[in-house]
Amino acid sequence: MVTVETLSYPSGHAMTAMAVYGFLIYLFYHFKINSFLKFAIITILAILILSIGISRIYLGVHFPSDIIGGFIAGFIWVVFCALVFNIIGLFRRDARK
Numbered sequence: 001m002v003t004v005e006t007l008s009y010p011s012g013h014a015m016t017a018m019a020v021y022g023f024l025i026y027l028f029y030h031f032k033i034n035s036f037l038k039f040a041i042i043t044i045l046a047i048l049i050l051s052i053g054i055s056r057i058y059l060g061v062h063f064p065s066d067i068i069g070g071f072i073a074g075f076i077w078v079v080f081c082a083l084v085f086n087i088i089g090l091f092r093r094d095a096r097k
Helices: 012-030 035-058 064-096
Strands: none
Touching: 012 035, 012 064, 035 064
16 A cells, blocks of 8 residues: 555654653543543543554554554653643743742
8 A cells, every 4th residue: 555665663653642642641530620521521532542543454564563562652652741731831830939
């Protein structure tokens, strides 16, 4: 179906989906909103991440190992961004005292 002539490991689409939507999941988890709405949004974002990974395999442009590698790399970015986000929050709390 599709001819790809670039490197495929890790999948950039899978990595970007995990990084962006994964960080949104992190943010929505910490929002103080209705529990049902929070659960629904987090579920939709998780399904979106998985759908992007599965679509790359279905289209034949990546192997499953490429997708898993992209998800792992994206998850590392989510953890890094969450740590930076929390550190900034700590500095803001200390500045208010």
